[in-house]
Amino acid sequence: MTLRYSHNSDRLTWRGEAKTSPIRSRTKKRMELVSSFIRIRPRMADEVILLDFWPSPFGVRARIALREKGVEFEYREENLRDKSPLLLQMNPVHKKIPVLIHNGKPVCESMNVVQYIDEVWSDKKNPLLPSDPYQRAQARFWVDFIDTKVYEPADKIWSTKGEVQEKAKKEYIEALKILESELGNKPYFGGDNFGFIDIAMTGYYMWFEASEKCGNFSIEPECPTLMASAKRCLQRDSVVNSVPDPEKIVEFAFKIRKIYCV
16 A cells, blocks of 8 residues: 655545644644634723713714613713813813723714724624715715704804894704705614714704704704604614703703803
């Protein structure tokens, strides 16, 4: 009988039977040992801390995203008139909330935080951004629209009065109507799925009642479809557990109006 060796593998043939070489056998055992170690080694728990301020329409976005993904986190309330050393350390550029601290590393700016959460915990439920690159770009476009065309008049509604406030209310409704047109007949901006744009808008939805009372106007008659989507968003568990009582926001808004001497 002849012992044959194939150059295309490390298998030896003796009497027509395949035998595994000693080198391959040892390598296989080492790989099995490593695989076993990886399987049994417990994954280190993520340390997730959120620096936030309870009525913030921006901070609530991070809270909602974390809860949509089922990520456990430690909430730390900030006093924006006396900012903590941790906030100043973690966001030395803008010194603003929200700041997500993930295993000691800070992530700043609300929608940047939301996107980070979606990407880091991509293996968890509820993707927040669409997978299609064009749709992702469109989602970012509308979030930018929200944080300029909606934010600026919304801020003036509860911080001004007279002609300035009247102009702000008009601009606010115009911006909301544009968003309503983009929403169409979909339940959410993300179609059937609550997502990136909805999270951005929910920060404003939770301020709708305060804006209406401060400005003495009503949003629903002007934007009924958008308001229906807003109510749908506000009923989600992740949102219910993240937004404060609307009456507390109203109380806070009027307190801010006094500070602005309005």
